[in-house]
Amino acid sequence: MYDGQPIFNIIDSSNLQDRRELKLVLIHTENAYRSSAQRSLIASQRSWINFIINTDVPIDPAKDEVVKCSRKVACCPDPTDIPFDILNVSLLYVYCSFQEMRRYAQQRFYDGVSDGGAVISTVPPYAEGITKQTMRLWQKKVWQNTSKETHDLDAYIALLPNLRFKIQISHI
Structure with a gap:
């Protein structure tokens, strides 16, 4: 069963004129996204890939390549409890x-x-x-x-x- 795609809200910072305020908003948003990615994004990607792989419908070669690529991008190749590999670097x-x-x-x-x-x-x-x-x-x-x-x-x-x-x- 596919659990659905988590959505991280887009933050509109166009109305912020003060650089210090913008910095605080971006730091808070970055921390929230890192937490969200660790908590739900990778689990959702794995769920989606497992849903596709575990169906009884034959997968054509083109779709199979997409699934293989998605598994790699979603950090899914083995054990399924590895942490999302977000780098601890600047945005x-x-x-x-x-x-x-x-x-x-x-x-x-x-x-x-x-x-x-x-x-x-x-x-x-x-x-x-x-x-x-x-x-x-x-x-x-x-x-x-x-x-x-x-x-x-x-x-x-x-x-x-x-x-x-x-x-x-x-x-x-």
Whole structure:
């Protein structure tokens, strides 16, 4: 029996102007998400995968590959009581346009693909001395070989990386 997908509420911080208040909200949200992931997310993923595997319906090869991949991503390959492998590291912030952020929020999924020149960084939005001009410089350096346009960086999403998250580092 599949228990259903847990949903972690999206936090809208667009009305917060004070960097200290934003920092407190993001720290609280990060702690709540880490706790929620440990408590219910991985159990739900395992439940879903076990539900698919234990059905008597033959699984076609394409779906079988999805299940195998999902087992790996969901940290499910053996023992089922292993803790969710969330790294004890900083959040990653995907700085992008408001439209892109809204699309990710509606999909509740970030696929790592940006058509708008997103910048991913560990620098939080409440950091002192970080301005739009600084972000634009980062954006130009990161996207210099692929885009001549300057895209909006008016919004962000915060990601909590886990062990399966592949990071390509570009020092700016």
